[in-house]
Amino acid sequence: MRVLVIGGDGYCGWATALHLSNRGYExxxxxxxxxxxxxxxxxxxxxxxxxxxxxxxxxxxxxxGKKIDLFVGDITDYDFLLKSMEQFQPETxxxxxxxxxxxxxxxxxxxxxxxxxxNVVGTLNxxxxxxxxxxDAHLVKLGTMGEYGTPNIDxxxxxxxxxxxxxxxxxxxxxxxxxxxxxxKVHDSHNIHFACKIxxxxxxxxxxxxxxxxxxxxxxxxxxxxxxLDYDGVFGTALNRFCIQAAIGHPLTVYGKGGQTRGFLxxxxxxxxxxxxxxxxxxxxxxRVFNQFTELFSVGDLAMKxxxxxxTLGLDHVQIENLDNPRVELxxxxxxxxxxxxxDLGLQPHYLSDSLLDSLLAFAISYxxxxxxxxxxxKVSWRRG
Amino acid sequence: MRVLVIGGDGYCGWATALHLSNRGYExxxxxxxxxxxxxxxxxxxxxxxxxxxxxxxxxxxxxxGKKIDLFVGDITDYDFLLKSMEQFQPETxxxxxxxxxxxxxxxxxxxxxxxxxxNVVGTLNxxxxxxxxxxDAHLVKLGTMGEYGTPNIDxxxxxxxxxxxxxxxxxxxxxxxxxxxxxxKVHDSHNIHFACKIxxxxxxxxxxxxxxxxxxxxxxxxxxxxxxLDYDGVFGTALNRFCIQAAIGHPLTVYGKGGQTRGFLxxxxxxxxxxxxxxxxxxxxxxRVFNQFTELFSVGDLAMKxxxxxxTLGLDHVQIENLDNPRVELxxxxxxxxxxxxxDLGLQPHYLSDSLLDSLLAFAISYxxxxxxxxxxxKVSWRRG
Numbered sequence: 001m002r003v004l005v006i007g008g009d010g011y012c013g014w015a016t017a018l019h020l021s022n023r024g025y026e027x028x029x030x031x032x033x034x035x036x037x038x039x040x041x042x043x044x045x046x047x048x049x050x051x052x053x054x055x056x057x058x059x060x061x062x063x064x065g066k067k068i069d070l071f072v073g074d075i076t077d078y079d080f081l082l083k084s085m086e087q088f089q090p091e092t093x094x095x096x097x098x099x100x101x102x103x104x105x106x107x108x109x110x111x112x113x114x115x116x117x118x119n120v121v122g123t124l125n126x127x128x129x130x131x132x133x134x135x136d137a138h139l140v141k142l143g144t145m146g147e148y149g150t151p152n153i154d155x156x157x158x159x160x161x162x163x164x165x166x167x168x169x170x171x172x173x174x175x176x177x178x179x180x181x182x183x184x185k186v187h188d189s190h191n192i193h194f195a196c197k198i199x200x201x202x203x204x205x206x207x208x209x210x211x212x213x214x215x216x217x218x219x220x221x222x223x224x225x226x227x228x229l230d231y232d233g234v235f236g237t238a239l240n241r242f243c244i245q246a247a248i249g250h251p252l253t254v255y256g257k258g259g260q261t262r263g264f265l266x267x268x269x270x271x272x273x274x275x276x277x278x279x280x281x282x283x284x285x286x287x288r289v290f291n292q293f294t295e296l297f298s299v300g301d302l303a304m305k306x307x308x309x310x311x312t313l314g315l316d317h318v319q320i321e322n323l324d325n326p327r328v329e330l331x332x333x334x335x336x337x338x339x340x341x342x343x344d345l346g347l348q349p350h351y352l353s354d355s356l357l358d359s360l361l362a363f364a365i366s367y368x369x370x371x372x373x374x375x376x377x378x379k380v381s382w383r384r385g
Numbered sequence: 386m387r388v389l390v391i392g393g394d395g396y397c398g399w400a401t402a403l404h405l406s407n408r409g410y411e412x413x414x415x416x417x418x419x420x421x422x423x424x425x426x427x428x429x430x431x432x433x434x435x436x437x438x439x440x441x442x443x444x445x446x447x448x449x450g451k452k453i454d455l456f457v458g459d460i461t462d463y464d465f466l467l468k469s470m471e472q473f474q475p476e477t478x479x480x481x482x483x484x485x486x487x488x489x490x491x492x493x494x495x496x497x498x499x500x501x502x503x504n505v506v507g508t509l510n511x512x513x514x515x516x517x518x519x520x521d522a523h524l525v526k527l528g529t530m531g532e533y534g535t536p537n538i539d540x541x542x543x544x545x546x547x548x549x550x551x552x553x554x555x556x557x558x559x560x561x562x563x564x565x566x567x568x569x570k571v572h573d574s575h576n577i578h579f580a581c582k583i584x585x586x587x588x589x590x591x592x593x594x595x596x597x598x599x600x601x602x603x604x605x606x607x608x609x610x611x612x613x614l615d616y617d618g619v620f621g622t623a624l625n626r627f628c629i630q631a632a633i634g635h636p637l638t639v640y641g642k643g644g645q646t647r648g649f650l651x652x653x654x655x656x657x658x659x660x661x662x663x664x665x666x667x668x669x670x671x672x673r674v675f676n677q678f679t680e681l682f683s684v685g686d687l688a689m690k691x692x693x694x695x696x697t698l699g700l701d702h703v704q705i706e707n708l709d710n711p712r713v714e715l716x717x718x719x720x721x722x723x724x725x726x727x728x729d730l731g732l733q734p735h736y737l738s739d740s741l742l743d744s745l746l747a748f749a750i751s752y753x754x755x756x757x758x759x760x761x762x763x764k765v766s767w768r769r770g
Contacts, residue, residue: 109463113510120505154550160547163548167539171536174547183576328582383583385520
């Protein structure tokens with residue numbers, strides 16, 4: 001089966017492209033490589049020295065004999081997108097190709113507008129390309145658990161059955177996203193749902209939690225295949241960032257009280273979830289939503305776990321620092337999200353373990369000379385003035 | 386109180402601007418006048434001969450002594466928007482300035498992308514201008530009842546209290562919009578809600594039904610003040626279109642079975658609803674949603690009412706034609722939407738009456754020589770291929 005991985009040069013995209021290639025799928029990567037450029041513009045860098053995509057793909061071919069096609073360009077350029085799709089003839093389109101950082105979207109008006117236009121137009125272009133030329137293809141779209149916010153009731157997978165004034169209906173789950181980035185994903189979800197309804201397209205929206213870890217079976221084969229690992233205030237996410245902070249003796253930066261509870265998953269489960277969604281496609285006209293995470297943790301609890309693992313490894317003096325929260329979010333709240341659909345398809349989770357934390361800490365230590373300590377603290381505020 | 390009416394050259398915007406001016410508000414209109422250009426590009430025209438905005442405003446001044454300022458430009462141009470706002474110093478910002486036709490948004494990919502980018506970016510720009518320079522201003526934003534779709538439960542005003550697995554929360558009402566235009570309004574609603582939450586802005590989202598009628602107290606004062614009245618397949622809406630069809634002896638075009646039920650209101654109530662929302666602003670941080678319609682009708686019932694009124698006026702041979710539905714929508718469904726919030730603020734509805742239908746039909750007859758019969762039937766399909 002031919003799978004086009006849009007955004008295949010990024011953190012989840014790269015790991016997914018290699019995993020699918022390794023599992024026998026015919027894979028192409030489409031990417032505008034702009035994520036590397038944003039790093040340059042912000043003056044940040046991944047902890048790990050990632051090779052140019054062309055070299056990554058050459059090494060993959062040398063190591064495994066498997067070829068991954070490459071299309072360098074932007075999906076907001078419809079002609080480019082269509083030409084690439086017509087050349088590759090994808091049966092599944094995996095879409096990671098969006099601006100994915102909440103702080104980036106909150107920098108200022110220009111970044112908010114860019115994030116929403118880039119993400120919404122890219123996805124609309126994919127939907128139109130599918131409608132016009134690939135109506136039977138399956139869209140596997142990366143959403144986010146952040147679409148739901150923190151409601152005071154259980155979070156279901158995409159839809160909720162509501163009884164109201166003696167009547168009943170199953171409706172899209174109400175959305176309360178917490179940044180202009182998360183809002184862009186909500187906009188996408190509504191647009192994709194509509195396209196499935198009117199054009200009979202098939203799509204799976206994977207509302208993913210916070211991903212941690214860096215090694216997968218494939219990216220660990222060779223240093224030239226190494227994945228990116230972000231720790232900076234704009235692109236770094238909770239657990240990965242904590243491990244790198246511990247490795248360099250920087251306080252673990254918990255925003256506010258730390259009672260923010262979120263869904264988390266190991267990147268080895270990300271790639272497996274993608275594979276399960278691809279192998280078990282949605283029906284024509286179906287807009288299917290899976291919540292893609294394996295465990296719930298509060299941010300404060302995660303910091304504690306990292307601190308304990310660091311102490312065991314002999315990293316003394318690891319402090320936890322509760323910063324003024326740059327975001328506007330509840331810091332203590334009910335949170336119970338469902339995640340049975342991917343388990344039902346056969347996902348066998350890699351739960352967070354001491355050994356994972358040990359290996360991630362050791363990995364961080366081995367690259368700690370690359371850390372720029374000026375880039376760790378959050379600089380983007382959600383608040384007015 | 387100073388009120389900036391963005392989109393004040395359009396159907397609802399023009400009537401609202403004059404009404405507010407007449408009621409003693411200090412009014413400015415900001416409009417890019419692009420709606421007139423789209424008519425030219427599509428080869429369609431309003432039934433009524435509308436004067437250039439500058440002449441309209443001059444006549445208004447001559448008749449009433451009241452001055453309405455004019456800013457001609459585009460709100461997707463942030464510098465222009467900000468400069469206009471800094472000059473006028475609005476206390477209320479009424480936002481009608483969006484692409485408002487569902488069929489227009491469904492013409493093709495370019496029109497879908499344009500509609501969403503234009504509407505979402507314009508609203509984001511207003512929100513940022515408010516955040517940066519007018520944090521106490523009140524945004525009164527035109528939404529649409531079409532955000533809700535046709536759920537099988539009662540439609541509340543913006544929010545719904547859900548009991549689920551023994552817990553309870555009040556959440557944004559789930560959205561099931563039926564075109565890329567309606568989706569753009571859903572995107573706006575989510576963005577505005579978030580801006581109110583993080584920046585403490587105040588906003589009222591008016592989820593308006595289908596507006597009918599053409600005369601208000603102010604637009605009826607002089608033919609130079611006449612409002613636009615659209616009957617074409619792209620911009621024409623149900624009841625207005627039926628009256629014009631009856632006037633020229635064209636069959637009344639009901640899409641599909643005609644069981645589609647929607648909220649409707651007289652344009653005289655539109656302007657009064659705007660005034661009520663402005664006079665009773667939302668609280669800081671509040672994202673308030675009103676459903677703005679006065680009655681529910683099925684499209685088929687409306688066609689019957691117009692036919693009966695036409696026969697009474699001596700217009701014989703009025704036929705009702707059920708066309709193949711160009712849209713993808715339920716043609717028979719439950720529909721019960723609440724609309725008490727504007728009534729609670731004092732709205733006294735102009736319910737649809739024989740006399741309104743008579744006057745609208747008479748009005749249509751007096752301009753029927755301007756009708757281009759080639760523009761009446763729907764040409765835009767929601768369907769694939």
